[in-house]
Amino acid sequence: MSLLHDKFSKIGVDNAPGQEVRQHIGEIRFRGKEIPGKPVDFSHGDVNAFEPIPGSLDEFTAGVRRGGEQAYTEYRGGSSIRLDLAAKLTRFSGAAVSADKGLIITPGTQGALFLAIGSTVARGDKVAIVEPDYFANRKLVQFFEGEVIPIQIDYLGTSEYAGLDLTQLEDAFKAGVRLFLFSNPNNPAGVIYSPAEIRAIAGLAQKYGATVIVDQLYSRLLYEGKTYTHLCTMDIDPENILTIIGPSKLESLSGYRLGVAFGSSKIIDRMEKLQAIVSLRAAGYSQAVLKTWFAEPAGWLDKRIVLHKAIRDDLLKILRSVEGLAVRVPEAGSYLFPRIPALAVTIQEFVKFLRLQAGVTVTPGTEFGSHFTDSFRLNLSQDHEAAVQAIERAVKLIERYRQ
Template sequence: MAATRDTVESRRVLRTHLPERADTLGMSVREADLGLRLDGAGHGLLDTTHFDTVRFPPPPWALTAFTAAASDGELAYTGYRGNAAVRATCARSVSGLLGVDVDPDREIIITTGTQGGLFATLSALVDAGDVVALADPEYLFVERMLRFLGARVVRVGMVEHPAGPQLDLAALETAARAGVKLVLTSNPNNPTGTVYTPETVRGLAALAVRHDFLVVVDELYCRLVYDDVPFTHLAAEPGMGERTVTLLGGSKTESLSGYRVGVAIGPAPVVDAIEQVMAISCLRAPAYSQHVLTHWLVDDVEFVRARVTELAALRELSARRLRRVGGLVVRPGAGTAYLWPDVSALGLDDVRVARVLQERAGVVVSPGYQFGPSGHGRFRVCYAREETGWAAALDRMVDALGDAAVTS
């Protein structure tokens, strides 16, 4: 007898489908993803859910460092928290970045990319029934991870600000008074691209100290910031050294995604707990890949400066072209390589937009529902693409959206 879905998938996996979102989406998030074939494969279309790593390849030293490590079989196995020499180098460079002293033996762990680091961190800290406050919108897989772990998720929205939407600290304080164990956000925010102002970061820190909760902050894009906008690291704020877990890596700014390495920095007891999760789930981050981190934040300063300049030009091109669609609102953020257009005035929902762009423009985008309830009527597009082909794709997108808006 063939097994049914309910008997194949555990209840914890079924929770990650976010079935309650059917009230607004008309189906679960998982069903919407399946209908749009959003499985990371691209299926022959131009896939803007991630960076174009052909146009924006890793620095030359990445392959050199990996190859040198892979030629030495002695480096195949490391401690669960990563190669000691690599951690020592990373601790020095990360200390300079964050403005805090990072102990290489106790406060840093090499993870299986930032995604793996995020899951290991949440698994180490969150029990079933714990209340976790999550920014809305926020990176698409975070709520699914939290639901897998059985957490109770409270969404905290954004408020408008001249510098771009900011975390609603008043709403967060209300949630904190009711009791939260953990707050999670990204800065710069994925998907909006907004960079939190120093005032927002200080306010978040003050709330964490006052209500004694932990904060996990994904700072993957902290070096991909435009127009000399100041970036404030939460871990360096007073009282936050013992309350912050910072996730970092080179997967986006330096295009190191294929190497699957990142780092988590936090208080020693938290890093110890993350190490236990790493040990039982994957043993360690890819051992040879770990060695690319000896150059990350060290030998890539000019590389990153040039990349930010190139991406800034693409940001301008993308926003300018998409604004040709009457009613479509595009407000570029000060960080990341994403735009977060609002199509609600076109009479199109985000599922319809994603389908139209696939079928009529040959382009895969990330529909807004993936990032939280506030994402309805929006989509995320990554503009880190080869310029000529991307310009043509933008023209196809403009035509497709314009036609769909007329016929909706």
């Protein structure tokens, strides 16, 4: 059992978003008293503040009424829903998406990531992963016994690009890496990769025959004036590209567990085989809800982005009042990833104090890479007023625990 023990020790969930209630509290030496206020859970979005796409429950109900054909779809998802999705994703991405061969519906984008990594990583394979990036990326590679090769971005930078270290990426390919996995926009930092960076990634992948999996979960949530470059439109063997996307915090459909992967038919064939033994399919009735996605009422999405930007800007203003704190203005996505000043306690302890003393739940930076011991992640999809007050409390605690 030692192989399993080792495997599972690497994929701990104690600090994962939403799992805080299961933490063993133990003995804690608080500084000062509780700071009262409405609790805010920044580890994920608040679907009460930002409700699901209008009509989503109606589509679900219509799916239930359709009965068997909706309950038991092909493992890759119902064919009429895939047809609709392929047309929408072709329009969105600018690359032709095949409903029959090149698309799979999954239980959330987490499901898509798991199936994609399970279909491309064998033990001993070297996999390049950005740091910081979505916390599950590293755990997935480790679960399948791959070796993580970290690639840095300049996630605190102020320029109009991610600052991906292309030399490091090429060195990784030279050293045998055949898979590069990254999120664009970056989760947690909200950085969008520039057109030049996306072109460079495609060029290197093509040169070394490598596969690229890009997680575009937040690629619809672009702040004012920002543009986005889809990797799948680059000049590269389409069988070596897989794009993952799904309704995110922006669309608030998390409760239905829906995601999509499109691109390489070879990888998607394997993903379907794996899905057959993992969970058969994304919940049949839920799949029907995808009809509302990319078909939101006129102006609905824009309004939501404006509301997110207002929260983003207010939280940034408060955070930047803290001496020694650094944080990038996210260009996209619903996260902030501040680097806080040196504290007298560890980030794990501080995150616990935040929750227990101030009712503020955040995700420690170490989930996004082991050396982010001075950062935490905040999700912006919250009740605006409650979020502002919560961050004011967080700032007070930073001062209280400052080194």
